[in-house]
Amino acid sequence: MKIFKRxxxxxxxxxxxxxxxxxxxxxxxxxxxxxxPDSMVFDFLDTDLYLEAVRRPSIIRERILAAPERLQxxx
Numbered sequence: 001m002k003i004f005k006r007x008x009x010x011x012x013x014x015x016x017x018x019x020x021x022x023x024x025x026x027x028x029x030x031x032x033x034x035x036x037p038d039s040m041v042f043d044f045l046d047t048d049l050y051l052e053a054v055r056r057p058s059i060i061r062e063r064i065l066a067a068p069e070r071l072q073x074x075x
Contacts, residue, residue: 010035040067 008031012018022028032041042060044050052059 040064 004027010018010020020028020032032039040063042049042053042063044053
C-alpha cells in the first residue's frame with residue numbers, strides 16, 4: 001500500500017480540541033495517531049460510546065477528568 005505525505009498541518013494551542021472530518025479511508029486516524037500520539041480520542045463510530053454520549057453528553061467531560069494526568073496535559 002502506498003502512503004501519501006499529507007499537507008495537513010494542525011497546530012492547536014494547549015487545551016484546545018478539534019474535529020477532523022473527511023471521507024472514509026483517507027488517513028484521518030493514521031494522521032492523528034502519528035501527530036497526536038498521547039491525545040485522548042473519542043470515536044463516535046463506536047456505537048456504545050455514541051449512544052451513551054447522546055443520552056448523557058456529560059460523559060465526555062467525565063472521561064476527560066478521569067483520564068491520567070499525562071492525557072489531560074495533552075488536552
